[in-house]
Amino acid sequence: MAITTRPIVPEETQLFREAIFAGFGEDPDEEMLSSSWFEDLIPLDRTVAAFDGELIVGTLGAFPFEVTVPGGAGVPMAGTTIVAVAATHRRRGVLTSMMRDHLEDCRRRREPLVGLWASESLIYGRYGFGVATENNAIEIDQTRISIEGEAGSVRRVTTEEAIELFPAIYDLERPRRPGMLSRPELWWKHQFDDPKADRGGFSSLRCVLHETTGVPDGYAIYRQKSNWDSGFPDGKILIREVLAPSATAHTGLWRFLTTIDLFPRVEYWNLPVDDPLTWKVPDHRRIKRKRWDALYLRILDVVQALEVRTYAADGIVRFTVDDPSFPDEGGTFELAVVDGVGSCRRINTATTDFSLGAADLASLYLGGGEALSLARAGRIVGTEEPIVLFGRMLRGDAAPWCEEVF
Numbered sequence: 001m002a003i004t005t006r007p008i009v010p011e012e013t014q015l016f017r018e019a020i021f022a023g024f025g026e027d028p029d030e031e032m033l034s035s036s037w038f039e040d041l042i043p044l045d046r047t048v049a050a051f052d053g054e055l056i057v058g059t060l061g062a063f064p065f066e067v068t069v070p071g072g073a074g075v076p077m078a079g080t081t082i083v084a085v086a087a088t089h090r091r092r093g094v095l096t097s098m099m100r101d102h103l104e105d106c107r108r109r110r111e112p113l114v115g116l117w118a119s120e121s122l123i124y125g126r127y128g129f130g131v132a133t134e135n136n137a138i139e140i141d142q143t144r145i146s147i148e149g150e151a152g153s154v155r156r157v158t159t160e161e162a163i164e165l166f167p168a169i170y171d172l173e174r175p176r177r178p179g180m181l182s183r184p185e186l187w188w189k190h191q192f193d194d195p196k197a198d199r200g201g202f203s204s205l206r207c208v209l210h211e212t213t214g215v216p217d218g219y220a221i222y223r224q225k226s227n228w229d230s231g232f233p234d235g236k237i238l239i240r241e242v243l244a245p246s247a248t249a250h251t252g253l254w255r256f257l258t259t260i261d262l263f264p265r266v267e268y269w270n271l272p273v274d275d276p277l278t279w280k281v282p283d284h285r286r287i288k289r290k291r292w293d294a295l296y297l298r299i300l301d302v303v304q305a306l307e308v309r310t311y312a313a314d315g316i317v318r319f320t321v322d323d324p325s326f327p328d329e330g331g332t333f334e335l336a337v338v339d340g341v342g343s344c345r346r347i348n349t350a351t352t353d354f355s356l357g358a359a360d361l362a363s364l365y366l367g368g369g370e371a372l373s374l375a376r377a378g379r380i381v382g383t384e385e386p387i388v389l390f391g392r393m394l395r396g397d398a399a400p401w402c403e404e405v406f
Contacts, residue, residue, distance in 0.1 A: 354382020
């Protein structure tokens, strides 16, 4: 029987949820199955289900996000999520069919950007996605470091207080950091969902607020797990999120997180690559770092995407974008930047400065990639001088960072 794909209808919601868990090899408990996050955050017309008869064998959905781009604008981005194919139906084109439907739907909605976090990094390049942000996973032995600098005060807050106070702090930082996502009210509600199955033996979520002269200006969300196997306290702090728009909040929160008695080990999987933490400790080597790919981006409208962001250098470049998935979205373009403002148009010429793939343009878009590095890897082909200029134009003030796995 042929595989068919379409959005689900309300009566299929529970079957779809069960197919998501099955696709990821999970056995959900009643708490996970009864959560309303799916109904609250993913509109049914943003789902794609693959059917083999009446059986759902593939799932895909999209959150209607806005993502910050250089310059601070929030740009519509479909947050691709819950992408799974039943083990019995892999290598049969199910993912390609769902992705084609999804990207076509995004084009109809005139969303210039599509984003995702890749469970397997090799999968999504064929669909035009490139690595647009990276992060550092860190491990700290708090017995061997101290955090230097001025700080305010830190206090524990309840989940209810966090839902009330944290969004304003988040929204202060979001325009400053390319890659950060919009968080509507319902998203904040589910930010603190805390099923036991997700804790991995750690505590429930802890929330702390930093204040400078009584003004809230930073927060942290974390879990903790005690360990006395050695006869000595060897507990671990597992950080979920730290957001500190001010220098004092950054110092205060990290000093707090690295001085909790009985918990000498601190881990955080999603530190921005330009975070100043390592410069606030006497010995950089006491913070172990591992760099990971994070948000993958796909550009569906080159002209719109390049005109909504700002630029770090003026100039004119002409380039060709190869887009095998949607050839009509590729083509030859001219980007002209004056006083940091870009104007992009399609042009009809056989002579360009360089050419690159859709995934490579996506990797550069938020300002974190290096055009010259891509050229030296053979992924951008052309004349070095305009490639270097293009890289300078695209660079942002802050390294792109996506705080949310979705």
